[in-house]
Amino acid sequence: MKTLLVSALVILSLATTSVHAQDDTIRVGMSGQYFPFTFVEQDTLKGFEVDVMNAVAQEMGREVEYQTAAFSGLFGMLGAGRIDTVANQITITEERQQAYLFSEPYVYDGAQVVTKAGNDDINGVEDLKGKTVAVNLGSNFEALLRDLPYADEIDIKTYESNIERDTALGRVDAFVMDRVSASQIIKEKPLPLALAGPTFSQITNAYPFKDTERGRALRDEVNAALKTLRDNGTLKAISEEWFGTDITAP
Amino acid sequence: MIELKGLRKHFGDAVVLDGIDLTIEKGEIVVIIGPSGTGKSTLLRCVNFLEQPTAGEITVGDLTVDVNRATKKDILSLRQQTAFVFQNYALFANKTALQNIAERLLVVDRWPKAKAYERAREILRRIGLEDKADAYPASMSGGQQQRVGIGRAMAAGAEVILFDEPTSSLDPEWVEEVLALMKQLAAERQTMMLVTHEMSFARDVADRVIFIDDGRIVEQGPPSEIFYHPKDPRTRDFLQKILATHQA
């Protein structure tokens, strides 16, 4: 019993003394669960977000340290100063702008309704009346839906993950996600899904920072890096590699 | 020697012990009788500080304690000098017969293990339960359990052993063996304070019988006197009733 206790305390103290990131490292949070932006294959973190951020960090001359956490935890980590920014297709919204500083957008996209393939009932956002619609917990698509004049008639379900699978299984009528990743899912994955109609709200995605001295400095560095990468075609190249189109320009 | 002076115990407004004065000589066997609810158990429990007395003074051996000034240390030493045998045995269910007896030697008196267990085995021999050394209480009969209960009380050579109706919970078939053990202790002149309804035992073994009613000592004397020539009508009344039911 005593030895157990001692070893427990030793392990605990080891756990607490984890090394802290140096100041020249940029700590980036992402969910690791948002294909093809951030995901894991055989224990390796990959995706558009990873490639872009690696390029940005290199341009900044900083090391980058990725921290994966459930999406619902990412803004908490940002607020608590545990990470410097979030690279997870964070959409610029008014609310978020009140709490955080945003870099220049690096993705231009739109909200997209997706249904199970063969569902002819829903041909766009106006057909969601009376339907059950899934969105990711903490994403801005929920707010987008709630802003619709007929929002009361939509049954909005928030998901931690696996939103597309429940749509394919028919548990919900549709989900709303950004167009790019929705088309990517349909193209690459064995799920019977289809885009339903055009996008209904343009969104711009960027990196949020805390409004602190360090946050402001990093935001400026990131903006400079983004400009260079945009001008020298790196952003476009990364985008085309992942999506076949350039989503980094309006 | 045990001496109680003006011992009182109140439960809220209820006065359960109303000034008990009592001296018990070394080696004396005292039986306490009285109607139900008159404070017999409370008296024994106060001597052992299982109940905190309200007022009075308790002397056991060399130790005199004013109950209102008793320190933790006083209480512990008082308890070490006064062993208790419970009506329902109250053996430690997680310990064997041997461990039940050795427990206080090990923990309270801090004897070395070998010595404590040797002593416990000797007691088991005296109570005739050597073969049950490694048995747990749940596997013993009521009579055997109560004998271990008495063995536990004998363990550290306390000044006095307090018995609170030690045979009342037993099936009739086990009563004799427990009484026999108590007689054996009496023959060894172990000081005893005993509450019982076993009138024949009281008559044969007691040096003195004390009749308690309403928290007071009403009458006391040798058994022959109390049983055959009670002076107080309450004693007479009580004995008539109890002899009618118990066939002493």
Next chain:
Amino acid sequence: MGALDVDYMLGLVPVLLSYLPLTLQLASLGMVLALILACLFAVIRVQRIPVLNQFTVVFISFFRGTPLLVQLFLFYYGLPQLFSALTVIDGITATIMGLTMHFSAYMAESIRAAIVGVDRSQTEAALSIGMTNSQLMRRIILPQATRVALPTLMNYFIDMIKATSLAFTLGVTELMGATQKEASGSFLYFEAFIVAAIMYWIVVEMLSWLQGNLETRLNKAYSR
């Protein structure tokens, strides 16, 4: 419905297996600390130790009355916002703290019930031979209460193992977090989660086997 991608599943086994130790470490550390805390709380409650008793009542009420996830968020995100020095509490520590406090609150109540369930006369017997309160607890009451509480405590331990999956919300990639990430990369959800489920299952089965053995040993004293 297509066939199971068995190759994918087999390939995933070593990957997920490498996250199992962290899951077990979180749960077992949480359990040891929660047990210690719970015993303390239970004894404080039973002996009605002034001040501490009131504190314990409030503590237990709070940690039983709020979801574990909320508590984890409070430790990990909330505290550092109030006191920036507390950023040193990393995800693993916050998870262990959360598990410890949350489960100790539950376990304290079942340990308390088990303690109260030990025949009161044994307490008197122990006091009558001059044992102190702490000797009484350590030597007589807790060993018996342990036996009574063991099945419940084991259930809490199993719950705790499963609750470690919340750690991913704090950025700790344990078995569940690793599975979620792998699954969202491959879209083979069923395959990925079945591998994880089997791992949890085997661990819990091993624990149940251990519990059976322990119970037999503890019960030895009480069987006729």
